[in-house]
Amino acid sequence: MSTSKLAEVPQPLAASYARSFGEEGMAWIAALPAVAAELLDRWELKRDGAAGAGEASLVLPVLRKDGTRAVLKLQMPREETIAALIGLRTWDGEGMVRLLDHDPESSTMLLERLDGARTLTSIEDDDVAMGILAELQARLVCLPAPQGLRSLGDIATEMLEQVPRTVMALADPADQQLLRGWASAVAELVGEPGDRMLHWDLHYDNVLAAEREPWLGIDPEPLSGDPGFDLWPALDSRWEDVVAKGDTLRMVRRRFDLLTEVLGLDRARATGWTLGRLLQNELWDIEGGATALAPSSVAIAESLPNR
Secondary structure, three states, X not given: OOHHHXXXXXXXXHHHHHHHHHHHHHHHHHHHHHHHHHHXXXXXXXXXXXXXXXXXXXXXXXXXXXXXXXXEEEEOOOHHHHHHHHHHHHHOOOOEOOEEXXXXXXXXXXXXOOEEEEEHHHOOOHHHHHHHHHHXXXXXXXXEOOOOOOEHHHHHHHHHHXXXXXXXXXXXHHHHHHHHHHHHHHHHHOOOOOOEEEOOOOOXXXXXXXXXXXXXXXXXXXXEEOHHHHOHHHHOOOHHHHHHOOOHHHHHHHHHHHHXXXXXXXXXXXXXXXHHHXXXXXXXXXXXXXXXXXXXXXXXXXXXXXX
């Protein structure tokens, strides 16, 4: 197959790789058309629609030799890609998009095709959407994490080590106090980090309509840990709509109650690990130059039940 048919890499993807990975990222983008063409030939795939792209991957709708609809997902080999492969193989399609094939050298995945145009965001009733997500998440976290994934215990320990020097970048003493409080919650739990396999990014836009099941998860970033650490993406889903409804604290608490009930979680531990997830997000933001806590993080923290 001629590489010219794949020469147009979406500009947002190219810009994302240039921004995140510099020369290495630009070199990967430059080689992408040839890599895609070689895999299309090797796996006897036929293009079947326009390319899609996120910040980290190029997605090509394809048909397999037997007519099965699939997608070719190309991304630069990284630690996150290895973790995703471990997760997809372990879940083996249970509540998650199914891995059909994989090229170890390029980290390219051949995945079952879902309906990329229909995510949980399309469901207006938030209780219905959150209920679907919660049921999926309960299926995903029921499995013990296999070897090879990062541990929440290690991540939490690293976060606690960062807090003393990072907190002073916050301009408002009230923000500093909040961040220290979240760190204290993590310090109480760090010795019991859990051993479930977490998706780490299960929000409304990462749940797509499917054929073999009504809804399936996509784009996992698997981690070994406590399911309470995995609630924040759901709590933060469709955040602008949450704020627009004018009762943010009640709506977030309702989501939290639904998630913890369906997943069968201890509410105090789930609160503590959700504060840990907020801590992680804010440490990342501060590292990127932020001098104030994100309003959404503060609102979610205020919405959680007392520990």
